[in-house]
Amino acid sequence: MNTEDALMNSLTKVIKHHAIDRITVSELSTDAQVSRTSFYKHFVDKYDLINSCYQKTLNKHIATHYQQPLSELIGDSLHLFYEYPEYFTAAFKSEDQNDFSHFFERSAIFEMESALKAKTGRLKLTTMEKDAIRFYAAGYLSMVCHWVLNGMTETPTRLSQKVIAIMPKLLTDQLL
Numbered sequence: 001m002n003t004e005d006a007l008m009n010s011l012t013k014v015i016k017h018h019a020i021d022r023i024t025v026s027e028l029s030t031d032a033q034v035s036r037t038s039f040y041k042h043f044v045d046k047y048d049l050i051n052s053c054y055q056k057t058l059n060k061h062i063a064t065h066y067q068q069p070l071s072e073l074i075g076d077s078l079h080l081f082y083e084y085p086e087y088f089t090a091a092f093k094s095e096d097q098n099d100f101s102h103f104f105e106r107s108a109i110f111e112m113e114s115a116l117k118a119k120t121g122r123l124k125l126t127t128m129e130k131d132a133i134r135f136y137a138a139g140y141l142s143m144v145c146h147w148v149l150n151g152m153t154e155t156p157t158r159l160s161q162k163v164i165a166i167m168p169k170l171l172t173d174q175l176l
Helices: 003-014 025-032 036-042 046-065 070-083 085-093 100-120 127-149 156-165 169-175
Strands: none
Touching (some): 003 036, 003 046, 025 046, 046 070, 046 100, 070 085, 070 156, 085 100, 085 127, 100 127, 100 169, 127 156, 127 169
């Protein structure tokens, strides 16, 4: 197993028992049986590791399901949160620099911008489209964070329907 995978596995194990704010690079490195130096060769800090775990999983999913409609991709990403409740609850609880919430919002903005450019065949988006995406990403983050931190009582499918319903018309006309 390579160093990155060992550290990702370590994080997945350690996060079940400790708040992210209390997890140390030393603890992760020891559990993964790698040196701190090796950790820092691959990641800036523990938040970079957390974000990389999510991004790697999401990228793997998108690569195999890239032709799915956006609504299905959103639903599938919510199922990912549902499958790993301890991990994502801990990730959303953290409010430090480089935390998961900020990463999730930036990632949502990037993915939406990329999808809109691909659908329209344009290299640049209008100011209104960029504003609509930022607005939507903030609402999406808020809904997902609330859902995760309150025990995920709704199904991922139901939340996905709500998340799609709040999408601005400017985006739904072009993406759905």
